[in-house]
Amino acid sequence: MEVNEVFDKVKNLFVDELGIEAEKVTMEAKLEEDLDIDSLGIVEVVMAFEDEFEIEIDDEELTDVGTVGQAVNLLHSKL
Amino acid sequence: MKTVLVTGGSRGIGKAIAKNLGLTCNVAVGYSTSKEQADEVVDAIQTAGGNATAVSIDVTDQNSVNQCFETVEDVYSSVDILINNAGITNDNIFPRLKQEDWDSVIDTNLTGSFRASQRAIKGMMKNKWGRIIFISSVAGISGNTGQSNYAASKAGLIGLAKTISKELGSRNITSNVIAPGYIETDMTSFLNDEKKEDIIEQLSIKRVGKPEDIANMVSFLCSDESEYITGQVFPVDGGLTT
Numbered sequence: 001m002e003v004n005e006v007f008d009k010v011k012n013l014f015v016d017e018l019g020i021e022a023e024k025v026t027m028e029a030k031l032e033e034d035l036d037i038d039s040l041g042i043v044e045v046v047m048a049f050e051d052e053f054e055i056e057i058d059d060e061e062l063t064d065v066g067t068v069g070q071a072v073n074l075l076h077s078k079l
Numbered sequence: 080m081k082t083v084l085v086t087g088g089s090r091g092i093g094k095a096i097a098k099n100l101g102l103t104c105n106v107a108v109g110y111s112t113s114k115e116q117a118d119e120v121v122d123a124i125q126t127a128g129g130n131a132t133a134v135s136i137d138v139t140d141q142n143s144v145n146q147c148f149e150t151v152e153d154v155y156s157s158v159d160i161l162i163n164n165a166g167i168t169n170d171n172i173f174p175r176l177k178q179e180d181w182d183s184v185i186d187t188n189l190t191g192s193f194r195a196s197q198r199a200i201k202g203m204m205k206n207k208w209g210r211i212i213f214i215s216s217v218a219g220i221s222g223n224t225g226q227s228n229y230a231a232s233k234a235g236l237i238g239l240a241k242t243i244s245k246e247l248g249s250r251n252i253t254s255n256v257i258a259p260g261y262i263e264t265d266m267t268s269f270l271n272d273e274k275k276e277d278i279i280e281q282l283s284i285k286r287v288g289k290p291e292d293i294a295n296m297v298s299f300l301c302s303d304e305s306e307y308i309t310g311q312v313f314p315v316d317g318g319l320t321t
Contacts, residue, residue: 017205038249040246040247040249040250043204044204047201047204
């Protein structure tokens with residue numbers, strides 16, 4: 001899967017699962033500051049990623065993920 | 080219609096809870112060993128006009144818990160309400176309590192509720208709605224001679240329930256504890272009449288509790304009327320702990 005395809009899926013999850021406005025979801029957007037996702041929201045996103053992409057994400061892998069782009073790259077690297 | 084899973088739903092308090100919730104919810108009657116009794120509960124709910132199914136669940140085994148949820152989700156699409164009721168006792172006076180009896184009671188009563196609750200929350204977070212009820216015991220509040228393991232497991236449920244209530248309240252998931260006193264079930268059938276009289280003596284309401292007394296409280300906490308109540312412990316004990 002190409003990076004832009006992963007981004008599209010991620011964007012859909014953010015919009016559908018968390019009700020975030022589509023135009024706010026850019027590669028540069030910061031999860032907490034720009035998208036207002038709290039710690040439980042991050043957990044919801046991760047669980048949605050795990051279901052959508054049929055992968056498992058360890059908590060350690062998330063420590064460097066602060067933006068949508070970093071999440072997309074992590075997912076891309078695991079597929 | 081909401082769907083509820085009642086662990087340990089084939090006997091005692093769990094049976095009364097399942098039958099009562101059958102009036103308003105789809106009910107998955109969880110059983111570990113008593114399949115026939117679970118089927119009887121299902122029959123009773125269906126005869127009263129409700130929807131129910133019996134489902135095997137061993138709360139000491141995460142795979143069994145996962146399998147149970149998948150089965151219920153296949154039949155009713157989601158588990159909206161979880162009643163953590165499955166529990167065991169292995170009593171002994173503390174200086175003589177064997178670690179295996181400590182471990183088995185903690186594993187079933189406390190860790191079993193952890194396993195089922197964590198699995199249940201996955202769907203509840205997606206649906207942004209959920210109710211989790213833990214059936215604790217007055218032993219978890221006051222302690223009880225010969226039940227250090229049981230009391231510890233039931234006290235542990237209170238900390239678990241309160242924390243879940245804080246973490247997940249923003250997603251419309253409530254988490255509450257009911258602490259039954261002396262309720263007439265198989266679990267308390269070893270008490271002789273003399274001991275029963277002693278117990279009743281300590282109560283404000285002069286009778287031993289019925290499983291239905293607990294079931295009524297559970298039904299209230301599962302209803303829309305209780306949406307602002309979370310992280311609380313409700314003794315239903317005839318006044319034992321006042």
